[in-house]
Amino acid sequence: MRIDFTKFLLVAALLFCASSFAKEATASDEPKKDLKTEIKEYVQHHLKDSHDFSLYSYTNEQHEHVYVGFPLPVILWDNGLKVFSSSKFHHGEEIVEVDGSHYKLYHSKIYKTDAEGTINYDEAHHPVNEKPIDFSITKSVVMIFITCLLMFFLFSGLAKSYAKNSGIPTGAGRFFEPIILYIRDDIARPNIGEEKYKKYMPYLLSIFFFIWFLNIFGLTPLGVNVTGNIAITFALALLTFLFTNFTGTKDYWKHIFDPLGDTLPWYGKLLLYPILIPIEVLGIFIKPFSLLIRLYANMQAGHIVLMSLIGLMFIFKSWLGSSLSFGLAFAISLIEILVALLQAYIFTMLSALYFGFASESHAHAEEHEGEIQHL
Amino acid sequence: MEKLIEEFSFGLFFWQTLLFGLLLFLLWKFAWKPILSAVNEREDGIKDALAAAEEAKKEMQNVTADSEKLLKEARAEREAMMKDARDMKNKIVEDAKDAANVEADKMIKQAQATIESEKKAAVAEIKSQVANLSVEIAEKVIKEQLSNKDKQLKLVDEMLGDIKLN
Numbered sequence: 001m002r003i004d005f006t007k008f009l010l011v012a013a014l015l016f017c018a019s020s021f022a023k024e025a026t027a028s029d030e031p032k033k034d035l036k037t038e039i040k041e042y043v044q045h046h047l048k049d050s051h052d053f054s055l056y057s058y059t060n061e062q063h064e065h066v067y068v069g070f071p072l073p074v075i076l077w078d079n080g081l082k083v084f085s086s087s088k089f090h091h092g093e094e095i096v097e098v099d100g101s102h103y104k105l106y107h108s109k110i111y112k113t114d115a116e117g118t119i120n121y122d123e124a125h126h127p128v129n130e131k132p133i134d135f136s137i138t139k140s141v142v143m144i145f146i147t148c149l150l151m152f153f154l155f156s157g158l159a160k161s162y163a164k165n166s167g168i169p170t171g172a173g174r175f176f177e178p179i180i181l182y183i184r185d186d187i188a189r190p191n192i193g194e195e196k197y198k199k200y201m202p203y204l205l206s207i208f209f210f211i212w213f214l215n216i217f218g219l220t221p222l223g224v225n226v227t228g229n230i231a232i233t234f235a236l237a238l239l240t241f242l243f244t245n246f247t248g249t250k251d252y253w254k255h256i257f258d259p260l261g262d263t264l265p266w267y268g269k270l271l272l273y274p275i276l277i278p279i280e281v282l283g284i285f286i287k288p289f290s291l292l293i294r295l296y297a298n299m300q301a302g303h304i305v306l307m308s309l310i311g312l313m314f315i316f317k318s319w320l321g322s323s324l325s326f327g328l329a330f331a332i333s334l335i336e337i338l339v340a341l342l343q344a345y346i347f348t349m350l351s352a353l354y355f356g357f358a359s360e361s362h363a364h365a366e367e368h369e370g371e372i373q374h375l
Numbered sequence: 376m377e378k379l380i381e382e383f384s385f386g387l388f389f390w391q392t393l394l395f396g397l398l399l400f401l402l403w404k405f406a407w408k409p410i411l412s413a414v415n416e417r418e419d420g421i422k423d424a425l426a427a428a429e430e431a432k433k434e435m436q437n438v439t440a441d442s443e444k445l446l447k448e449a450r451a452e453r454e455a456m457m458k459d460a461r462d463m464k465n466k467i468v469e470d471a472k473d474a475a476n477v478e479a480d481k482m483i484k485q486a487q488a489t490i491e492s493e494k495k496a497a498v499a500e501i502k503s504q505v506a507n508l509s510v511e512i513a514e515k516v517i518k519e520q521l522s523n524k525d526k527q528l529k530l531v532d533e534m535l536g537d538i539k540l541n
Contacts, residue, residue: 049387134386141390148398155406162413167420180410201411202403210395230379231387235395
C-alpha cells in the first residue's frame, strides 16, 4: 500500500513539475487598477472555477502578466463536440475560433461571440451572449479527479493491509481507521439504526472523506475552492436526496402523506392536511437544499475571509497592520482546518439523519421523534 | 439566489456526479466492503477472545481452588502424620521409661531379696554361733559348776552380759 501511495505522489509531483514551468506572459495594456479593486477581483476570481490550473501569476518588469501553471482541456457542446486547450484563451485575452465559431472567456465563463469578441450586456451589466454547454476539465474537475485517485489508493490500500497484516491496519490506515469506526459507531448506527445502517455506510464514508479532503485541499496553497462551488454541493446533496427517497420505507411515505395517522379522525384531517402535506412534501426538498447551501456558504465564506485577510496585508503595508492581519489570517486558517472537518462531519451526520428518517420502521418512530426535538 | 443559479456550472455538475459515482462504486467494491468486514471480523475476534479469556480465568480459578484444596489436604495429612509420629515417640519413650522402671524395681527387689537372704543367712550364722557359744558357755558353766556354784553363776551373768552387748 505504501509503495502504491508513494508512486502516486511521485507521479503527481512529476506532473506538477513538468507543467508548472509552462509560463505564459501576456502584455497588459489595461490601465493600472488600484490595489483594493485588484485584491477584490483576485478574491472573486479565486472563488470561481477556472479553465486552467494556474499556480500563481505575477507582473514582470516589462509590465507583462506572467502566469505559472498548466492549461486544461476545454470541451464544449455547441452543435457538436469542440475540444481545445485552454491555453488558446490566453487567460481571457484572446478569442478562440473553432470550426467557424468564436468563443471568449469572460469572468471564468465561456461565451459565444463574434470574430471581434464583443460581449453584449443587459442593464445589470450581465453578459447576454449565448453560452455553449461547457464540459471542460476545469481546475475543480482536476482536483476532484486527484481526490478520487487519492481516496481510491488510500482506502483500497487500507483494505489490502487488513488482509496482509491479519486484521490490523498499517501506515496511514492507522489514522483513518478510527475515523471510519467513528462514522460507523457515532454517525450511522445511532441515526439510522442497527439493522439498516450497513446499507448506507459506503455512501456516508465516501461523502465524508470526499468533502473533508476537498475542503483541506482548498486550504492548501493550490487554493482550489471545490466544495465552495454550488454545482459540487448540489451534486452531493442530490445524491443524498435520491438515496433518501429511493430507500424510503412505507412508514417514511406514510409519515409524509399521513403525518398524524390514527391520532385524528378523518374530518379533522380534511381540515389540517391541506396545510400539513405541502409542508411535509416541501420538507423532502428543503432538507437536502439546506445541506447544499450550508456546505457551499461555509466554504465560500471561509475562503473569502481568508483571502481578504491576506489581501489586508498588502493594503496596510505597515509593519503593525500587516503583521496583525498575518496573525489573524493564520488564526483563521487554523479555524478553517477545523471548519473543513466540521462541515464534512455535518454533511455526513445530516445525511445519516435523513437516511434514518427514510429507513425508519414503526418501532423506531418514537425514538427518532425525540432526536428531532433534540436537534 | 439568482447569483447562485448564475454560478451553477452544468459541466462541473456533470463531472462531479460522474467521478463521484465512479468513486462511490469503486470504493464500495474495493475499500469499504473489505474494510468494514475486516473490522467486523476483528471485533468479533476480540469479543471471542475476551470470552475465552474470561473462561480461562474461571478455569484458572477452579484449578487454583483445587490445588488449594489439595494443598490443605496434604498439609492436614502431614500434620496428622507428624502428630502420629510425635505420639509414637512419646509412647515409646513412655514405654521405655516404664520398662526401665519395672526393671529397676525388679532389680531393687532382687537386691532387697538378696540382702534379706544374706541377712537371714548372717542371722542364721550368728544364731548358730550364738548356739555354739551358748553350748561352749554351757560347757564351761557346767565345768565351773562342778567346782564353784557361785563362780558358775557369776560367769553366766558375765556371759549373758556379753551377749546383750552383742
